[in-house]
Every structure is written in C-alpha cells, then in structure tokens.
Amino acid sequence: MKGIVPGLLFIAAVAFPLFFREYWLYVATIGLYYAILASSWSMLAGQVGLISFAHAAFAGIGAYTSALLVTHLGLPIPITMLAGALTAALFGLGIGALTLRMRGPYLALTTLAFSEIFRIFITAEYQLTQGSIGLKVPLMLGGSKLLSYYTGLGLFLVTVVTLTGVLRSRVGLFLVAMREDEDGAETRGINTVSYRLIAFVLTSAFAGLAGGYYAHVVGLVSPQMTRIGEMGLILAMSVFGGLESLLGAALGAIILQGLTEYLRIFTEWRLAIFGALVLFTLKFAHEGILPSVYLYADRLLNRWLSRAPR
C-alpha cells in the first residue's frame, strides 16, 4: 500500500497538462508554489517542532531578490532564483541565530515581527520596489505555461526529495529525538541549537526558492505575497493536509488552492473559511483532515475486502 499513493499522485501530476490547459494549468502551477511552501513549512513545524511565521516573508525575499537581480543586472533567471533562495537562507540564519538559543515561543514572536516589518519596508522603499503597485518581472521560459508547470513540478520534487533525505539521515533522527525529548537529546550529546538552526535555514531557503519561482511565473511581485493572511494560508494548507507528512501538506496546498479558485465568489470569506477549517482540524482531527480521511477510507476498504469472500 505504501508507495502506491505517492506514485499515483506523481503520474497524475505529470499527466495533468494532457487534460487541462490554460486556466486550470495556471491554477495548478500556483498550487505547486504553495505545495513547496506548505511541505517545507510542515517539515519545520511538524518534524522539528519550530513554528516560524516568516515563511511567506522568506518567499517574498526570494521573489524580490530574483526580480531585482534580473531587472537591474540582467542575470539569467535560474541563477537569480538560486540567489533568492540563498538570501532567504541568510535571513533565516540571522533570525535563527538570534532566537533559537532560547526555548519557548521566541522564534514565532520574532518571525512574526520580522515579516510585518519586511512588508512595511518593501511598501515604503518605492524607488527600489515600486511599493504596493508591485514590481514587473520577466516571465521564465518565454512565458510558456506548460514549461513553467513542469519547472514547478521539478522544484517541488527537489524540495520533497531533499527534505525527506534530511529527515531519513542521522540529522533527521536527531531532529525527531529533539522534538520528542529535548533534554534527553542534549544529554546524548546532540547540539540541539545548531541542528535546529540547520533545519530552519534549510526550510527558509526552500521558501525563498518558491518565491523566486512564483515571481517569474506570475510576472509581478508585490507586498501582497508577504501579508499575514498568506502565512495563514500556508498554515491552513499544512494543517489541513497533516503536519506530520510532507506530501500530505503538499496535497493540502493543492486542494485548498484549487478550492480557492472554485470558490471565487467567496473571495472575501476565503481566509475566514480556511481559518475556521484550521480551528476545526486542530480541535477535532488533530492529525489533519487528509490523514483522517485516508485512515477512514483505508478502514472501510479493509472491511470491504475482508467481507468479499463470503
């Protein structure tokens, strides 16, 4: 049973452009942006136990870095996207070094303050960023929707494979040990501060990468993408899909993004509905909605299979 679901999802993702063109392909492309953000955020929150509210801001840093490098220096887009990821990682390193020495909610507090002030900064520095109007950015790959979609899929796979690889390595074992019992891990000689820092910097870099990708797919970066509501959206996607699994969070992102487009008339209510969804999930289905549905379906299937011979 294991491995079948991811395999089927992968085939569906590769074949998707065969059945959907233009509008829904574009929706799925944006969905992949959120999938990268949600899966890296859920790794941080679910596996490491660190809650950062700067993930949307880091995506913004990646987007603005890449956009400014392309428009001012004329560098090729893949290089600027990497530079965006690197810049986000550097900011992550700074914030992490400041806050991860202490236990408690310091990271959450500081990242929230940071993202709010980053938004103020890019809105106020009009000469550099065009303020709230937003910065026009050249599209990647000549604006081809199909190629952008596959680039996004590739970046998403890189994200999931890298993060899963980290989680299955020694470092991943340390991270889970720290999450379960920090004092115990420390007495075993694990330098908890530096491993937490590694995890935070790594996931921040992927947020930056996703931001750069978003910039060159949409062609416009604006302070909107760093709003607190965007962070709420990433959180909703991760919690809906289940914080414990990267793929679950990614699937949550795709589903909620599709739902957003489907519920266009409710745009105003969108975040309120998603907020209520998160509250409901946290209260009644702590594992996440998708894992609960999956378990329930699995149980039904098993019951049906065991009944079949009679």
Place this chain on the structure above:
Amino acid sequence: MLFFSQLANALVIGTLYALMSLGLSFIFGVLKLVNFAHGEAIMLGGYLYYLLASLRLPLPLALLASIPALFLFGVFLERLFLRAPYQRKMARYDEYVILVTFALGIFLQNLAFPIFGPYNRQAPPLFKGTIRLGELVIAGDRLTGALIAFAAIGILIFLLYRTYLGKGLRAVAQNPRAASIVGIKVLRMRSAAFGIGVTLAGVAGALFGPIFLVNPEMGTSFAVKAFVIVVLGGMGSVTGSVLGAYILAIVESFGSILLPDPTRALAYKDAYGLLLLVVVLLARPQGLFGEKERRA
C-alpha cells in the same frame, strides 16, 4: 520644544501600549502561552466601542459595556480551544497553542473584513478639543485615553495584589500544581486570566480607536508592538511590560524625528520595534525583568 512635545506624546502613547501589553503578559504569566490572536482582541475592542458609540450610547457607557462582553468572549475562547488540551496534557502542547491562537487571529481578522468592511472607521473620542500646558499642546482624545488606561492599569494591579482572585492568579502563575493542592481551581483561574487578558487588549483597542483608525487589520501592528514590549520587559512580568511599553513609545517617538523624509518616517515608525527586539535578544534575551530560564 519639539523634545518636550515628543516626550509628552511618548508618555501618552506609552500608557496605552502598557495596557495592551499587560494583557499579553498576563496571559503568558498564568497560562504560559503567547496569545497570537492578541491583535484581534485589540481590533474587536475597537469595533465594539465604535459600534456601541454609533448606537448613540453615551460614550463612557459604551466603553464600560464592552468590558463584560470582551471578558466573556475571552473565557469562551479559552474554554473552546485551550482547556481540553491542557487538561489531558496533550503531546506537543506548546506548538498546538501557537498554531491555534494564530489561526484564531487569522479567522477573526478575516471574519471582520466581510462583516465590518475593509474601510477605516473613526471612533468618537470621549473628550474633544486640546489641552494646553504652557506651550505644550496635547490632543484631548490622547490625554483621556491615557488617563483611562492609567486607571485601568491601577485597577488591574489592585485586583492582582489586593484581592483573593489576584492571589489565586499569582499562585497559578508561580506553580499550578502547588496552587491546586491548596484548593485553588487552576482551570477557573486560567479561564479568568485569558478573559482578563482579552479585556485589557480590547479596552486598549477601544482607546486606540479615536486616535488611530479602526479597521480589520489594525491589530497586527499593535500585536507586534506588544510582542516586542513583552520580550523587552521579560515574559510575564508586570513591571517589565509597563517599563517596556514606555521604552518602545520613546524610541518610536524620537526615532521618527531622526528620519528627514516624512513619508518614510511615518512608515518606519513601526519598524523601530524590530530593532529594539534584535538588541534585546542579543544583549539580554530574558528581558529586563525576566528570569533566566532554568532547565529541568
């Protein structure tokens, strides 16, 4: 003269900041959690006062009437989302409370958009006009706001140190297990503390209403300020929060005259908090009056 007017302004705004961050600090002290929906409590207080005032209720009455409503709302939220996980000692409770309070904030903020509309509202001030002290001019709405906030802080301190409820709250803050052994109802104290914290934020929001504007997103920037103040003063410390509030107000007030470009100066007023936060985290992470963490 500019110096004195900026100082007077800082003291007035600082008193309001103190009120709102005491709410956050209070919740942290008793429940040991940061309420990430604090900004939305401020926003709700702002709207409650605005709506009651637009019903032609006498203004002081509008302010007083919002207090029990805010308290009950806070108690309701604690019962709904925070009590059961605490009671059954849920695994990874610390992360849960951050997620649930943040999601609550997002929910309330985005519920306010369709209900109240995205517009800026100006709540009526309790006292119009200006006060002159020699050459110093202070707007009446700011001064009355600060005086009411001052009184509210006084009431809170009286409640904390001179009543039975306050004794219970402080006992739970120090050691919940010992408190429950001597017969204090810990769960009830936690509910009360959350209710009081929401009320303090809401009253601060009501007082901010006439000075700044009321809109669904107003809470975010105030909440960020409250976070900075609470970290600066030391999590859970009453004295620290009050002192931290005045320090932030003074830094903001004098920082904004350092920048020559007026539009930038206005925009970056909110950014000084982050600078202060970085300095505190570098130099004294436990805050001015915080205790250094002791590990089990």
